[in-house]
Amino acid sequence: MSSPVKYFFDLMSQPSRAMYIIFKLSGSKVQNVPVALRKGEHLTEKFRDEVNKFQKVPCIVDGDFKLAESIAILRYMARKEEIKETLYPISEKSSRLLSKVDEFLEWQHLTLRLSCGSAFRMKWLEPMMGIQREEKQIKEFEKLMEVNLNIMENVWLKDTPFVTGNELTAADIFGACEIEQTKLFGYNAGTNRPKVDAWLKKVREATNPSYDEAHAFVFKMSKL
Numbered sequence: 001m002s003s004p005v006k007y008f009f010d011l012m013s014q015p016s017r018a019m020y021i022i023f024k025l026s027g028s029k030v031q032n033v034p035v036a037l038r039k040g041e042h043l044t045e046k047f048r049d050e051v052n053k054f055q056k057v058p059c060i061v062d063g064d065f066k067l068a069e070s071i072a073i074l075r076y077m078a079r080k081e082e083i084k085e086t087l088y089p090i091s092e093k094s095s096r097l098l099s100k101v102d103e104f105l106e107w108q109h110l111t112l113r114l115s116c117g118s119a120f121r122m123k124w125l126e127p128m129m130g131i132q133r134e135e136k137q138i139k140e141f142e143k144l145m146e147v148n149l150n151i152m153e154n155v156w157l158k159d160t161p162f163v164t165g166n167e168l169t170a171a172d173i174f175g176a177c178e179i180e181q182t183k184l185f186g187y188n189a190g191t192n193r194p195k196v197d198a199w200l201k202k203v204r205e206a207t208n209p210s211y212d213e214a215h216a217f218v219f220k221m222s223k224l
């Protein structure tokens, strides 16, 4: 019997949480290996050489095969039949639903993730590290975050309860994990966005207890 895929993650990382929840919901055979980013555990030479040359999480090691990038990991694990078909329908014949999930996953990197992640870094993480950005720069990313959250409300969730239709997929989990992080700096994405608000609750309900487990720190530290 081959040994399980090793999953390296930190629950402070949004894509790490998304894959953590997806693995839990799928009953994937993975060996969890927590990596404490705050302690710089990803910055060692050993981590770089043996785990991930980019020195980031999430990443996996499957025997002598190493893979970084959350979406690449999702697809690799789906091809290994370790991901629930409803979350990432890799064998769907027409591939239309799969393509819709991919559409969101490709969209989110430079929109939702870039803006929410940067606002989180500038408003929560960096001040804790003694780094202070110019207010103008922070405002720029906050504005971008608002633009992308409005796209969630008015485009992705316009006609359906989940981003790709009536059912939860990996797309919802990736989106929700990114947005939850903004609670750490006291931002409530659901205010004045009833669809986003209802959707976040639905994603949480559909994925619990894994969702709450993955977000334990975020919820505990959240100012909301």
Ligand SMILES: N[C@@H](CCC(=O)N[C@@H](CS)C(=O)NCC(=O)O)C(=O)O
Pocket (backbone or CB within 6 Å): 012, 013, 014, 015, 016, 037, 042, 055, 056, 057, 058, 068, 069, 070, 071
């Ligand atoms: N595009 C990558 C992003 C990976 C990433 O930025 N990971 C962050 C945590 S969310 C990280 O490991 N940062 C540590 C560092 O840059 O030192 C993915 O989707 O997996």
